Amino acid sequence: MSKPMTMTQKILAAHAGLPYVEAGQLIEADLDLVLGNDITSPVAITEMKKMKENSVFDKDKIALVMDHFAPNKDIKSAENCKCVREFACKHEISNYYDVGEMGIEHALLPEKGLTVAGDAVIGADSHTCTYGALGAFSTGVGSTDMAAGMVTGKAWFKVPSAIKFNITGKPSKWVSGKDVILHIIGMIGVDGALYKSMEFTGDGIKYLTMDDRFTIANMAIEAGGKNGIFPVDELTIEYMKEHSKRDYKIYEADEDAVYDEEYTIDLSELKSTVAFPHLPENTHTVDEIEEPVYIEQSVIGSCTNGRIDDLRIAAKVFEGRHVKKGVRCIVLPATQSIYLKAIEEGLIKTFIEAGAIVSTPTCGPCLGGHMGILASGEKCVSTTNRNFVGRMGAIDSEIYLASPAVAAASAVKGYICTPDSL
């Protein structure tokens, strides 16, 4: 009789060539993709040069995306991108994405069809957990793991235990994936899923778009999770067929799989949620905010919320309205293809007419890189993923994490609010 496993455990067992794995077990797993960006790859390349065997295991299974400080914000970041570009050229890396083709890595890779259900993926970027939305095991690592992964095609893992989130109900109009994940982080805390998988299941998932699911899986790391993972349904299959030529494999958690904890999230009860400074767990629903939180900036974009659904929602809010004088609103489509779609659908026109600016795809302001750094004392509502001290600029600036609907509505009013109050 086989022992029960979670969805994550099944994917890890298959990639370790084992019939069964259990929580706590150390394994070595084969990788389907190794990812790096312009900040983490140069460090990995330096480490790789120290290895005796230093050729890449598979030039088609490495993705290098110049997105954080690109288009290059200064000479040092230009040198870093050059280092990665030369490496990609030397090793004939097929999935090297530079300015013109690049987008924010975690929006780009699924869009390019490089990750599909059943994969095991590591990326030298903490938000690599995003691809769990497709039913893949994917997790963030550091540059040394990336270097070892590029050479050996393998990584060591401690098999995680899991927390199960049973999603039920249908969300109300302005509630999106961002509100779901902020609600969860507020409930379990920034270390609530430390070292664990966050496995989402339940009838309510059918009401979550793929973009909602990407947002939710993306922020699993903000609860300390090793990965966040969704079951594969018709919507996932449709997405993969549209974007990828690769074969996918569907894994399902056993009915009697063991979970450390189980929570039920009724989507119909959720409200627009904001995480106050300086931790993503400091959540409040917008209707609970007593004193108005006036803002100087609104950022709509990032690997969390720069996808087409996010831009559509923001544009719907901006339609016929204008950004409040004194507020700077920055919209960053996450990839070139999303950008183009937004132009074709007229969303970019709406943003510009509303007084927002539209940037080329980049991680930019999310990590205080460029394209919207905050001065001391400034407040920003942002659809990004972290509101740590100094994350977006001055150490006494403040970031309020929210959905695209709230970020757009707040830009119009000048203080944090939902579209219902417009």
Next chain:
Amino acid sequence: MNAKGTAYKYGDNVDTDVIIPARYLAIQDREELATHCMEDIDKDFVNKISKGDIVVAGKNFGCGSSREHAPLVIKVSGVSCVIAETFARIFFRNAINIGLPIIECKEASEKIDDKDEVEIDFDSGIIYNRTKNEKYKGQPFPEFMQKIIKAEGLINYINEKSE
């Protein structure tokens, strides 16, 4: 293998953005990078740390980004070990992979005060507080991770394994 030094204490959820702010991440020179270690949480950090000193923190140390620059600047600053109640998982991996000794111990995290003199025996996982004359039992690493730490990182470990 032992570590010994003065403890400097921090709270819960010390994130990688305060350990090494992203505005410095384009810097490749590790010594230059380390001059900004812990800058946004403790401006005086780089001045007060002597070689061998120990960082003590609460829960979820190193949460946030995957930047390996975070454990690296702590190591390059001369810190011999980080003790915390828990570590964020990517920081945990990165510390082991680059050979920065870390140890999880709730009791030590609670009882060690700023500037206590502390010694750690990594083989047994025992942490001695010389100032308070106390000892705490930390979680020793599984054998596999000890091998990586002893090789001073994953790259050396893989190189040694291939010999």
